[in-house]
Amino acid sequence: MKVLARKDLPDVLKNWSDSYDVFAPSMKETGDVIFDRFDADTFTLEYGKPSLPQKSEFLPQSEVIFELKKGEYREVMAGSGKMLFGMRACDVMGMRQAGSFMKRDVTDPYYKSKEEGILKVVMACSGPQNETCFCTTVGSGPFAEAGFDLQFYDLGDEFLVEAESERGKQLIADGFFGEIDAAEAGTKIEEFKVHASKAIKEVPALKEAMERLRDGSVSEKVWDYFGRKCIVCGGCAFVCPTCTCFTVSDFQTQPGEGLRVRSWDACLFGGFTREASGHNPRGTQALRLKRRHEHKLLYYNETDVLEGLCGCVGCGRCSDYCPVHIGTLEVVKAIAED
């Protein structure tokens, strides 16, 4: 454990930028905060919950996987030398769960090559970032337990900095980081954790909903209701840190040459399961919404959920962004009340 004065953070990030492509929260002119290349002028710690998880660093919205040339498929493999500074604990858990799926049985080489190269620096949350956070219910936050290189605890004038990996230890070996008595650090962190966890609302409906899905007692009316409201934008899946479904398409760029590209896809779309014959085993929007939520809360067996509860890591983004209020929070509430 080390300690860093708050005022030194921009200099530290600047130093790290010499060796890594540092991505950190950046305040844009429009008032939105996004993860962007570190810039001392726009860098901010007032970023709450980033609007998107860092999923696209591991599974880009769209990526070329093969170049088609001279009758061959030539692998296009991008590594990553990025540092992500300021990840939230729920997103770290989301990344770990998604990784366990992408690397189970057969390894997805594109996902793995990016994930391995990225340095993950977490900023532990001192409380909920907004009213939709429910990390404590699903066991993903407000601080990360594993899967990061460094974790920062914001104590006001200073940060306590915890290293999880060898790479992390080396990062905090320089002069900016001071030593701190282990017992003292332990007490402060314990206090921080207890306080932060207490500040975040538990959502008992989630466990009830999981229970009801397991015993098959959820009425189809719940899904019909949401199915009628959904406008099929796919947003809930695109902002979700644990959604990894993709499609693959070929493009011809000129005669004999082209690209094979994979891009995000979502179980909310009718075409996702429509077969060539026209038959669609998930033929209604109600069935598709049921699938999405069953996958998060019932059928997550193919994913190692690690210390988490289920395939949802409680970031609340689906509730933040669904234009017609069909987030996991709304759905579990409807199931529990059904």
Add this chain to the structure above:
Amino acid sequence: MGNNSGNAYQPRPVSIIRTLPQINEHRLFQLKLEDGGSWEDFGHQPGQFVEVSIFGKGEAPISISSPPTRLDALEICVRRTGRLTNALFDMEKGSHLHIRGPYGRGFPVEILKGHKVLLIAGGLGLAPLRSLLLYLLDKRDKFDEIILMYGTNNPDNVLFKYELLGFFDRDDIKYLYSVDRDEEGIWKQYVGVVTGLFDQAELSPHDTYAVLCGPPVMYKFVLERLLSLGFPKDHIFMSLERMMKCGIGKCGHCAIGDKYCCTDGPVFPFTEIEKIKEAI
């Protein structure tokens, strides 16, 4: 995976040895590996599938129609439906394309050994079932009685017609077939849906395994029939179809409840899927 590149998505080059027209819009393609590999090392099992790539057109899952007992060529039987299959139909002897695989869990040949096997196919469902059928016939002494029930919508749509006609002369396989409709009145066999064929066969459910492959509507009726005849649930195996993109359990398209059709299937024992509402 029979793929040395380490990248599970890497397609391997193959060429077309021969194309054999089947019925309207269906063709059988015989393929040869062009990267020095052999079909023996490919290691396919009856009921598995490959992902077929055509330059710039995409990739599609296609069942392997030939058994591992016949390794001169890998055979695929394809129906023309869209972008990739259209491009395939424009190809001829010597044309180059790519495949990767073999993928999925095939038919349970070890379980079938020593038992009677009832194969029930509808339409293009015969394409994957043929790999099992020919396997059973090539290792005939390992299996008890073999019955094939095959239904198509009309007499013009019988796949592998000449191969099937040959079965009438054999006494080690019983072949029953049906057509849904016969408007011209040329069909000499049973007219009606495939379940009607059950009345023509003497079945002993407890030492018979039923293996199904056909369009979604067929399953419901055939299953009802099998169960009412007293087939134990663990004697029923079925090959399911789903939209597939990756074939290796990553893209999510083929999910059926807590299973993935591409890796947990496409062949499932009925006992594994009977409780999953969206399965059938």
